[in-house]
Amino acid sequence: MKRRDFVGLTSLAAGALFLPGIPSFGGTLVDPERLLETVDPALKKRLADAALNAAKSAGATYADVRIGRYLNQSIFTREKQVQNIASGESYGAGVRVLANGNWGFAATNTVTEAGLAKAAQLAVAIAKANAKVQKGQVNLAPQQGYGEVSWKTPIQQSAFEVPIAQKVELLLAANAKALDNGASFVNSSLFQINEQKYFASTDGSYIDQDVHRIWPTFGVTAVDRASGKFRTREALSAPMGLGYEYLTPKAADKIAGPAGTGLIGYKNSYDMLEDAALAAQQAKGKLTAKSVTPGKYDIVLDPNHLGLTIHESIGHATELDRVLGYEANYAGTSFATLEWKAKKQPYGSKLVNIFADKTQPGSLGAVGYDDEGVKTKQWDIIKDGTLVDYQKIRDQAAIVGQEESDGCCYAQSWQDVQFQRMANISLKPGQQKMSVDDMIKGVDKGIYIAGRGSYSIDQQRYNFQFGGTVFYAIEKGKIVGQLEDVAYQANTQEFWNSCAAICDESDYRLFGSFFDGKGQPSQVSAVSHGSSTTRFNGVNIINTARKVG
Amino acid sequence: MAILSKDEAQNILKKVLSFSTADECEATLSGQTGGNVRSARNAISTSGAVDNVQLSVEARFGKRSGVATCNEFDDATLRRCVQRVEEIARLAPESPEYMPLLGPQQYLDGSKAFVQSTANITPDYRAQQTAASLNLCEKRKLTSAGFLNDTAGFTARRNSKGLEAYQPYTSLEYSVTVRTPDGTGSGYAVADYNDASKFDAGRLTQIAADKAAGSVAAKAIEPGKYTVILEPAASVELLSNMMESMDARAAGEGRSFLSKKGGGIKKGEKLFDERVSIYSDPSSADLPGRVFAGDGRPQKRVAWIEKGVVKNLYSSRFWAQKAGIPDLPAPGGWIMEGGTQSVQDMIKGTAKGILVTRLWYIRAVDPQTLLYTGLTRDGTFYIENGKIKHPVKNFRFNESPIIMLNNLEALGKPQRVDGNLVPPLKIREFTFTSLSDAV
Structure with missing residues (x-):
């Protein structure tokens, strides 16, 4: 099968070329109808065998092949108009081999038996060339073959099956809600992803997977021309491993936020119109909100905010490739070295239990098997405040004396080599019954923070600073009004050791990062972080207001 | 092919x-x-x-x-x-x-x-x-x-x-x-x-x-306001972020550091030290660039900031026509004018200060004031009496390039970094807000 000769297209308004500020997924722009197509697994098996046989004939001791159709659609609007709609497809195959003890990788978009065989031969040639200048050898954890298996994200409705007009209508309706509630400007967007991935290896696996993700979001801006002040409130949706059903709001998925805020937490479905209306009111509220007095506060963090703090201060810090130095030139290393772990120093308070997982339904990281053919699982990272494990893949397990991968290997497309990526890293809910209002009742001087804002952390994951989307002052157990200019600065270990209370499971929700970057050349991946609302005591709050001009 | x-x-x-x-x-x-x-x-x-x-x-x-x-x-x-x-x-x-x-x-x-x-x-x-x-x-x-x-x-x-x-x-x-x-x-x-x-x-x-x-055994010094020498690799991202914020539409819509109170944009206003001049020029011998933008508009020599004054903002063709302003695409790379001193010369002329090799994980804190946060990384040194005295532990900063370019002490010889020409900058009262244990 040869797909290079297809013609792609996009529709509506101006094309992406006119919109340099707007992110694009890449791939070839295609007819939206094309996003509904699939490739026959029997054909993919024949193609995969051609690659594996060619690799073995050329001298590979191990080979895997990933044949992937990576499909995406993004819709951008502002106020009453559509800015851009783009549907993309990227189809090809990547072959990874071990030869003379070293990795080699090559990719091709000529998806024919001959094309894949040629890529396999090139991968072996690269592995052999690298082996000449390398001193060590790859030690790959053994992996059983699964035979012919398949997995699909448990969605109710593919977002690609929903007419574009219906999706545009939803975004424009959300914009109208924001404008009706006093927004000066509103930008909204909808990102949809489908990865049709076929993995095969010389271990004897032939794994066909159909992975779906979705992210509706917006930014609402209020401008006060007289004072020259402007403030933006971002959506409180989460990118999810769900289909279009995420955009059909269900009462059972709504969790009331703290009394006095009007906020609503969303579980497995999202009410975009409701959130857009509240966003406009809160954006206006931010224009006149009290500027925070810096100092120590007890902070209460909503799951839609805390997820990013977990991501940066625990998720990245416990990736074994960072710990070992493979990311030293880009994102950096980690304080949580093998030596540090051996000392069993407290990462957090006894309440802190963090687990990694690649299986939670609705999460961005959920797949049946990772991109090197390992069945996914859930495992502990921090138990009762102590670091107990890392996130690792097949060529890292032996380095820490383990015998199997954790199943968190991923490549953003067929043309990129797979490497260790963050699993869903989540905080276990509190064991005792506690709602967010129960939690706030116990806070004398505090700040409640929801949504993601500015975030920055050092290259070894010690010192971080986080803002948020909305802030509320807590005084004597009650929310007393919006705050502005808030950011907290902390050290990872001090922060997690100040964890004083966690709401129960009924408050548990997922936060997500759709475009987590790592590696050189940089690759993105999508990952979720679950938590319930959590309290941290005595955290350093700074005031971020400045006067310029 | x-x-x-x-x-x-x-x-x-x-x-x-x-x-x-x-x-x-x-x-x-x-x-x-x-x-x-x-x-x-x-x-x-x-x-x-x-x-x-x-x-x-x-x-x-x-x-x-x-x-x-x-x-x-x-x-x-x-x-x-x-x-x-x-x-x-x-x-x-x-x-x-x-x-x-x-x-x-x-x-x-x-x-x-x-x-x-x-x-x-x-x-x-x-x-x-x-x-x-x-x-x-x-x-x-x-x-x-x-x-x-x-x-x-x-x-x-x-x-x-x-x-x-x-x-x-x-x-x-x-x-x-x-x-x-x-x-x-x-x-x-x-x-x-x-x-x-x-x-x-x-x-x-x-x-x-x-x-x-040279950075082994770094000493901790109190965070606060310090005179810093920012090597080009340290300042380039802060300055690029500022240049990318010079969009005429955002300014006109009241949501930019270049929006005026009561409406209008700050074109023609002096916002920076008079030694600050930033331009783009695709025919520069040191930084040859793209001669046409993504929409086909010509890239020419354009003064963006001249002697501290905002001279031009970039714009889409639609907005330029609507707002009646010059139709200028965003530059591919930019050139900040500097002096002749090397970083070593600048260290010699510094009584007390901190040399910063690189800034990392820079994120916007407030788009209104262009306040950014981030950290020093990979070589931070204390300068005393014209010499590097000892390495210091890394800092988190919270600073705006607008404030930074008003607190300018000296500019060195521009170097090419990240597709731009950037001089080393000596800045007084650069704001470090906390220490980091990261190396």
């Missing part, structure tokens, strides 16, 4: 336009070829190669438009591409921000952006350069991690209104982080070129290695 000549590229584009029946049609052909090598723990970790050509076609009927892409160039494919995009354009809603396609344009000579030696780079060259870095670190008992990436490419454009554009280009980027084996010292160097013959991984690794060895 990746690097087509002007004639080869324009012949394909002419054919595309000849197949079109739309009111307006524009086609863009672009290609890149190149490769990369990544290393860590004193060994090559990954390597890859890129070779790609892509055609993008836009068709318009009145104010309706559609865009399509393809990556095969036989007549049947091209014809089908044009037919399908025209079908889509007919079905599209009218764009309220429609602007007619540009007619013929005059472009600067862009030939200096392409250097044959860079286009000739082989896998062996990449391996040799990387090996030079790895060997140097091994000899000095240090640990190296680096990334080398080179590209040769072209962009060609043609439309039914008579616009015709073509430019080839080359680039090479290299960065290296060197650490001591015990993790107590770290250094960094980075550079980019059009001309690979100027590149020497060993020389850059030497700089990073010296910083790594």
